[in-house]
Amino acid sequence: MDIPFTRHTLGNGLSVILHEDHDCPIVAVNLWYHVGSKNEVPGRTGFAHLFEHLMFEGSAHHDRGYFHPLQEAGALLNGSTSSDRTNYWEVVPTSAFELALWMESDRMGFLLPALTAAKFNNQRDVVLNERRQNYENRPYGLATMATVAALYAPDHPYHWLTIGSADDLRASSLEEAHAFFARYYHPANASLAIAGDIEPDVALALADRYFGDIAPGPPVAPVLRDATLPAPVRLLQEDRVELPRVYLAWHSPAMFKAGDAELDLVSDVLANGKTSRLYRALVYSRRIATEVAAFQNSRELGSFFQVIATAAPGRTLAELETAIDEEMATLAAEGPDSDEMERSLAQAEAQFVYRLQTVGGFGGKSDQLNAYNTFIGQPGFFDQDLARYRNATAEGLRSTLATYLCGQPRVSLSVVPKGQIELAAPFDGRAVVQ
């Protein structure tokens, strides 16, 4: 995987990573701030994501919408917030490279003078509508919220999703936004990747020119929290859905830690495509489920592994959960066969290459350079990352599955159509979502 790059650190601590690629006359400017919903506290959940919205509302020297000049220059741009980080990116024609640097640096250096109560209130309304649209008004939209709330203790920063609670969003204030910016949005807590049609020397000089004068901020202490689930949790949620669905979740090794790649491959063997074990058994052969999915949700403080299955009409979630347990137990006993290993490695490798076809955007080369730099301090971790998959063995998958999932305490959440509790797997209580 040949992604040549150089990394530099400006005087104020900002990481600058450069990657040259002249195939297309475009430049990707990609900026990560190492702050996400894990930096929030109970009572103010959803704040990091709300703050991301405020970053698009103008800064001191361009106190108007962020999109306007960039769209006028032919840019594509966006941002996103996860539990662990917030990213912003522009993909611009080569001739607008400086404009993108100007805009990103102005909001890093000079956001607050332009951040007014009117903007704050407007974007809070927008985010509340985002929450309604993507969570409250969507079938099963509150299930993952309920899952993480049960999997993590109330004061653990993964106890809530990035969208946060509606009450917390309503209670948040403009003053808190100012304090949040001062604490997290500064050069030493950020990483700037520039990829595409650039001359690296020129790009570095420009990055220094636009970002170099921004004052360094206070060091951000890493969030350190362990999480365990002392005992199984079994919950019920009634929702406006037609078919019941079961959500199983376990704690699992953190991103890039031993076992993380193995569990990613285990999720493929279990539920990626029609040849996967759960699909074959539950959907294809027995036809007790209409769809299955499995994910290793890799995160900084600790990951969680999920298996999700939707019941076919007339089937119960108890039946599904038993079938899932049987398949997982078999895999934990025998391990994957050589066909399964070949398929999952081929898919992992191909997905790796597909992601690197673009210089910018979510998942493109600039985003990946920043991910590696932010989480492990090595922007060029591509080959080592892929090696984690190539070096994985059938026995490694088997033992990781046996160690972290099978027989370990988990959250089991049944989501059933309103009034059809008899379709749920056994439960001890109702899920609570804020």
Place this chain on the structure above:
Amino acid sequence: MSPVDRSRLPVPGTSPSYRFPEVRKVRLPNGLCVWTVEHRSVPVVTLVLLVGVGSAADPAARPGLASLTGDMLDEGAGDRSALEVHDALARIGASFDTEVGPDATLLTLTTLDRFRQRGLRLLADLVLRPRFDPDEFERVRQLRANRLRQLRDLPPALADRAFASLLYGSHPYGHLAIGSEDALQQIALEDVRQYHRRAYRPSAITLVAVGDASHEQLLADASEAFGHWPESDPDPTIAEALARALQPPAAAPARLALVDRPGAAQSELRLGHVAVPRSTPDYHALVLLNMVLGGQFVSRINMNLREGKGFTYGARTSFDFRRGPGPFQLQVSVQTAVTGEAIREAIGELRAIRAERPVTPQELELARAALTRGYPRNFETAEQIARSTAQLALYGLPDNYFERFVPTIEALRLDDVLRVARAHLDDERVTTLVVGDRAIVEPGLATLGLGVAEALLPA
């Protein structure tokens, strides 16, 4: 370097004109077109197989047939069972997708270049030699029935279905490709077999191959996989259905309709009317107009409903350009309490842009720049190039279409945009659909002067 001048924004320089890569076109003796493009930056190949027949060709009593047929292609083909097909796809790390739209069926397969020949042979098996096994058919039909059932709870899906029917009635564009629960029970395996025979003919297909190989290699591999497929005669029923889709639907009056969802957190809205086909000479001007109205973040609709009022997470408009007259529509999901007001604002914007607040020169230049300056980024990956190339085939666009896009947009004048706004947008003809909580939204709807909302049952 000098310190940054923060008193003004850097002005982007001019961009070099864009050269779309060469598309080489060859028609095989059986009538199948193979179009190849060399794209050497990453060892990846994307194959797009375009069948120029989609859901508009569904028989009136069998909506969903084209889509169900598409679903059956990878459920056993050639000498492979359903599971073996997917085993073969996984072994080459393929990313594979079948999409059935109103005008076309599109199979897209991306794989690493070293698996190019395997990918092509597999794709040929799916299209030429699907097994259509009865057991697999029953299973797939049941899965689709379950999927349709789940869509009853998805507001955007409810809205899309009801809106297509409101605008088009019994016209071929009046149903969604996925069909309906009732119709699904009527579709027999024999319907699927027959549809496949009629619609999947070599001369109805263009295979686009884009990747890290020469034209000659791409063509040779494609010919080897698809060249043996015997030619067959055009089918009159398909031809008749395609012709019908080109005609405008019966004129429908503006309507206000509602699908009741008690307790819904938001109202899912659709506003619009039947507009023009892809072949309209006004295409480029309408693309510009739509950018101003609702086609980008800084458009009027989004700035009003999201950034001004905070009613929604996002609002947009689109002209869906099809072979026949496609819909113009505004779509947005708004907080329940403001439903009436959001509709009033939306219709107001549609009226204003063709009357009291026409597109300004500044808005036009912003839209023009947004479309032209970033143009090359639309063609960065093999898949982007392959899908774009397939559009040329589907709509019969000239070879130099992508080369000419930027100059054509640059040549348009404000008058052109004002004219197409008056010609192709009509707030008087707008049909409005609300999927939301009737009890809460009704008082607001009553103040709109659009009459009483007719209740639609979720189909």
